[in-house]
Amino acid sequence: xxxxxxxxxxxxxxxxxxxxxxxxxxxxxxxxxxxxxxxxxxxxxxxxxxxxxxxxxxxxxxxxxxxxxxxxxxxxxxxxxxxxxxxxxxxxxxxxxxxxxxxxxxxxxxxxxxxxxxxxxxxxxxxxxxxxxxxxxxxxxxxxxxxxxxxxxxxxxxxxxxxxxxxxxxxxxxxxxxxxxxxxxxxxxxxxxxxxxxxxxxxxxxxxxxxxxxxxxxxxxxxxxxxxxxxxxxxxxxxxxxxxxxxxxxxxxxxxxxxxxxxxxxxxxxxxxxxxxxxxxxxxxxxxxxxxxxxxxxxxxxxxxxxxxxxxxxxxxxxxxxxxxxxxxxxxxxxxxxxxxxxxxxxxxxxxxxxxxxxxxxxxxxxxxxxxxxxxxxxxxxxxxxxxxxxxxxxxxxxxxxxxxxxxxxxxxxxxxxxxxxxxxxxxxxxxxxxxxxxxxxxxxxxxxxxxxxxxxxxxx
Numbered sequence: 001x002x003x004x005x006x007x008x009x010x011x012x013x014x015x016x017x018x019x020x021x022x023x024x025x026x027x028x029x030x031x032x033x034x035x036x037x038x039x040x041x042x043x044x045x046x047x048x049x050x051x052x053x054x055x056x057x058x059x060x061x062x063x064x065x066x067x068x069x070x071x072x073x074x075x076x077x078x079x080x081x082x083x084x085x086x087x088x089x090x091x092x093x094x095x096x097x098x099x100x101x102x103x104x105x106x107x108x109x110x111x112x113x114x115x116x117x118x119x120x121x122x123x124x125x126x127x128x129x130x131x132x133x134x135x136x137x138x139x140x141x142x143x144x145x146x147x148x149x150x151x152x153x154x155x156x157x158x159x160x161x162x163x164x165x166x167x168x169x170x171x172x173x174x175x176x177x178x179x180x181x182x183x184x185x186x187x188x189x190x191x192x193x194x195x196x197x198x199x200x201x202x203x204x205x206x207x208x209x210x211x212x213x214x215x216x217x218x219x220x221x222x223x224x225x226x227x228x229x230x231x232x233x234x235x236x237x238x239x240x241x242x243x244x245x246x247x248x249x250x251x252x253x254x255x256x257x258x259x260x261x262x263x264x265x266x267x268x269x270x271x272x273x274x275x276x277x278x279x280x281x282x283x284x285x286x287x288x289x290x291x292x293x294x295x296x297x298x299x300x301x302x303x304x305x306x307x308x309x310x311x312x313x314x315x316x317x318x319x320x321x322x323x324x325x326x327x328x329x330x331x332x333x334x335x336x337x338x339x340x341x342x343x344x345x346x347x348x349x350x351x352x353x354x355x356x357x358x359x360x361x362x363x364x365x366x367x368x369x370x371x372x373x374x375x376x377x378x379x380x381x382x383x384x385x386x387x388x389x390x391x392x393x394x395x396x397x398x399x400x401x402x403x404x405x406x407x408x409x410x411x412x413x414x415x416x417x418x419x420x421x422x423x424x425x426x427x428x429x430x431x432x433x434x435x436x437x438x439x440x441x442x443x444x445x446x447x448x449x450x451x452x453x454x455x456x457x458x459x460x461x
Contacts, residue, residue, distance in 0.1 A: 004252065004298065005037050005039070005040040005298055005299065006018045006019065006037050006039050006040060006409075007037075007301065007385070009346045009347060013344075013345050013346050013347035013348065014343065014344055014345075014346065015341060015343040015344070015346045015381075015383055017035050017037060017301050017383075017409055018035070018037045018038065018039060018409030018410050018411070018412070018414075019409065019410075019411050019412030019413075020035075020409045020412055020413070020414045022303060022343035022344060022381050022383060023343075023344055023381065025303060025407065025409075025414060026303055026305065026381055028414065029405050029407055029414070029416065029420070030404075030405065030420060031303050031304050031305045031322055031323070031381070031404075032302060032303065032304050032305075032321075032322060032323030032327055032404040033302065033303045033404055033405055033406075033407065034300060034301075034302055034327070034387065034388075034391065034392050034404055034405070034406040034407070034418075035300065035301045035302070035303060035406075035407055035409055035414075036068075036073075036296065036299050036300055036388055036406060036407070036408050036409070036417070037299045037300075037301075037409055037410070038076070038299075038408050038409065038410035039410055039411075040298060040299035041073075041076060041295060041296055041299045041388075042076070042080055044291075044294060044295045044296075044298075044299070045061070045063075045077065045080035045082055045295060046080065047262060048061050048262065048289070048291055048294065048295070049061050049081070049082075051262045051263050051265075051266040052266045052270075052287065052289065054263070054266060055266045055267050055269075055270035055271075056266070056269075056270040056273070056274075056287055057284070058284065058285075058286045058287065059286065059287050059288070059289070060083055060286055060287075060288045060289075061082050061083065061288075061289055061290075061291065062082060062083035062084055062085045062104075062106055062288060062289070062290045063077040063082045063083070063084055063085065063290070063291065063292065063295055064085045064247050064290045064291060064292025064293075064295075065077075065084055065085060065086050065091050065094070065095065065292070066085075066086075066087055066091065066292060066390075066393060067292030067293050067295070067296050067297070067388075067389040067390055067393060068292075068296045068300075068388060068389060068390075068391075068392060068393050069086075069090075069091050069094050069095075069393055070094065070392075070406070070417055070418055071094060071097060071098045071417075072098075072408055072415075072417040073296070073417075074094055074095045074098035074099075074100055075098045075099060075100075077100075077295070078098065078099065078100045078101075078104070083104045083105065083106060083126070083288075084100050084104060084105050084106070085105075085106045085108055085247075085290045085292070086105055086106070086107055086108065087107075087108040087109040088109060088116065089113075089115065089116040089119050092105065092107065092116070092119060092120060092123075092125070093119075096123060102123045102124045102125050102126065103124060103125070103126040104126055105125045105126055105127075106125070106126060106127040106128075106129055106153075106244075106290070107120045107125045107127065107128050107129065108129045108131070108155075109129075109131065110131040110132065110176050110177050110178075111131075111135075112131075112135055112138075114138060114142070117135070117138060117139055117142050118142055118146075121139075121142050121143055121146050121148050121150060122146065122148075124148070126151065127151050127152065127153055127202060128150055128151070128152045128153075129152070129153045129154075129155050129205050129244070130152050130153070130154050130155060130179075130189060130193070131155045131177060131178060131179070132179065133179070133185065133188065133189060133192070136189055136192055136193065136199075137192075139152070139199065140192070140196045140197075140198065140199055143196075143198035143199060144197055144198050147198070148198060149198050149199075149200055150198060150199055150200065151200045151202045152193060152199050152200065152201060152202060153201075153202055153203045153204055153205045153242060153244055154179060154186060154189045154190060154193065154201070154203075154204050154205065155177065155178040155179060155204075155205040155206070155207070156178055156179060156180075156181050156186050156204050156205065156206050156224075156225060156228060157175055157177065157178030157179060157180045157181065157186070158178075158181055158206050158208065158220075158221045158224040158225060159180070159181065159182055159224070160208050160217055160220045160221045160224065177207070178205075178206075178207075181224060181228055186204075186228065187228075187231070187232075187235070190232055190236065190238075191236075194236060194238060201238065201240070202240070202241055202242045203240045203241055203242025203243055203244060203285060203286075203288075204225055204228060204229065204240060204242075204243060204244065205244040205246065205288075206221050206222075206224075206225050206244070206245055206246055207245075207246030207247065207248060207290070208221050208246065208248060209248050210247075210248045210293065211248065211250045211251070211293065212248045212249065212250050212260065213250035213257070213258060213259065213260055214260075215260065215261065215264050215265050215268055218245065218265060218268070218269060219268050219269065219272055221245065222243075222245060222269050222272040222273065223272055223276070225243055225245070226243070226272060226273060226276035226277075226280075227276070229243065229276075229280075229282060229285070230276065230280035230282060233280065233282060234280075239282060239283055240285060241283075241285055241286060242285055242286045242288055243273065243285045243286070243287055243288065244288040244289070244290070245269065245287065245288065245289055246289065246290050247289060247290040247291045247292055247293070247294065248293075249262070249265070249291050249293065249294035250293075250294075251293055251294060251297040251298050251386060251389075252298060252386060253336065253337055253338055253339075253385075253386045254337055254338070254339050255339060260294070262294075269287065270287070273285070273287060292389060293389035293390070296388035296389050297386050297387075297388045297389035298385075298386050298388065299388040300385075300386065300387040300388020300389065300391065301383050301384065301385055301386075301387060301388075302323070302327065302328065302383070302384045302387040302391065302404075303343060303381055303382070303383050304321035304322055304323050304381070304382045304383075304384070305321065305322045305379065305380075305381060305382075306319055306320070306321055306376055306377070306378055306379065306380045306381070306382055307320055307321060307322050307359070307378055308320040308378060309376070309377070309378065316354075316355055317352065317353070317354045317355070318354070318355055318356075318357045319354045319355070319356050319357065319373070319376055319382070320356075320357045320358075320359060321356060321357070321358065321359070321367070321382055322359060323358060323359065323367075323401075323404065324357070324358015324359050324360045324365045324367060325358050325360050325362060325364075325365045325398065326358075326360060326395060326396050326397065326398045326399065326401045326403070327391060327392065327395045327403060327404050328358075328367060328384070328387060328391050329394050329395075329396070330390060330391065330394070331366055331367060331368075332362075332364050332365070333394075337368075338367065338368050338384050338385070338386070338387075339368070339371065339384070339385060340356055340367070340368050340371055340373065340382055340383065340384050341382070341383050341385070342373060342374055342376055342380055342381070342382060342383075343380075343381040343382060343383040344380055344381045345374060345380065348374035349374060350372035350373050350374055351372075351373075351374055351375055352372065352373065352374075352375060353370055353371070353372055354370075354371065354372075354373050354376070355368065355369045355370055355371070356368040356369075356371065356382065356384075359399075359401075360398055360399050360401070361399055367384060368384070392404075392406055392418070397421075397426060400426055402420060402421035402422065402423065402425065402426065403420070403421045404420055405418060405419055405420035406418035
C-alpha cells in the first residue's frame, strides 16, 4: 500500500499516524477508532487556497462540513481562514458553537424547514443557497417578518454528467438538487429574488457530484454557469458578484486512484471565468469552492481489531473485525473500494487473499472484498485509509452498536475530539410508555428453557 500524509511505518513494522503508534492509540482509546491527522487537514486547506490564488485574484474556500462536522473540525477550518458550508440546523448549531462567525457560513440544503430557515435568518448567516422556488418564497416571507436583509445564491442545475456513482451525481437534470437552467426555473428564481424586498442576490451556485477525478465536468459546468451569469446581466442589467462552483473533488481511496489534479482544476476554471467575462463584458466575480472530502478524506484512518477468522476452503477466507457498516456505510451505499494494512505488522509481505467483514447482521456488511494481506490472527490491528469523509458523519447505531471515538493526532499527540458512545448513551433518549411499564401480568415474555431441558418427551425410567 502506498503511504501518504503523515502515515509512516516504524522500524519495528508498526504503523504510525501523525507520529502516534497504532498499538498505543488502540490501547488508549479502543477500537474501532477514527483517527484524523491534523497536519494533513491543514495542508489540504492551504493547498486549496494557494492553488486558486495562483490563477485568480478573488476567491473564497468554504469547508463542506457535511463530510465531517464536529466542534473541533469547524474550529480548525475557521483557524485556516475557510468559510463553512452547512446543510442543516444541526450543522449550523455546531459551527456556531465552535465559534465560527455566522457571516462566514453558507446555508445549503434542498429541503430546509421553516425552523431551519428562521434559525439561519435570526443568527445572520452569510449566504442562503436557494435550492427551489418554494424555499425562495418561504425565505422571502421570513426575511420580511424578521426585517432582515438576507444575501442569497441560487443553486443551478447545470445538466452536466459527472462520472461518479449514481447516488452522488447532483448536477443532472433529473435531480432533487438545484433549479434547472434549461427549463427556465433558475431564471424565474432570479426574477423573484430581484423583486423581493429583503433578499439580495449575490451569485449562483453549482455542484455536479462527489468523488470526481476528472477536471472536464467542472469545466463544462463552469461554462454553463457563466453563460447563465451573462444572461442575467443581459436580461436584467444585474451583475452577479459570486460564482460558487461547489466541491466534489476526488481523493485516493486506493493506491491506483489518481486524485483530482488541483492545479489543473484551478487553471482551467479560472480560464473559463476570465474568458467568459471578457466575451460577455462582465466584471470578474469572486470564485467560491466548497471542498469537503478533499479536506478531510485522506486525513482519516480507521483502526480495527481482528476478532475472528472464518476460512471456507476453496471459496473465501473472511477476516472479521470489531466494526463495519455502522461506522463505514460507504461500501454498502456506493460500493466504495478501500485498501487495508495490518497496522501492528505493516512490513510483512502480503501472502493470501482475504475479505474483511464487519460484525453486523447483514450479509453485505463488508469493508474490503478480496484484498491481499499477510497471514493474520485474532488480536491483530487492521487499518483502513482515507476514512475521514462521510464515515463518522454517516455513522449509525445499527444493531445497537456504539459509535466509535474520534481522535485528532498531531506531532505524536492524540486528542480525543469525540468520545466513544456507551451503552447508556444508546438508551438515554428511550422512553417506555406508562401503559407498558405498569400494565400486564409482570411477565415480560416467554422464558427460554433452562439449561439442559428440552421439549422432548422424557421416556419413563
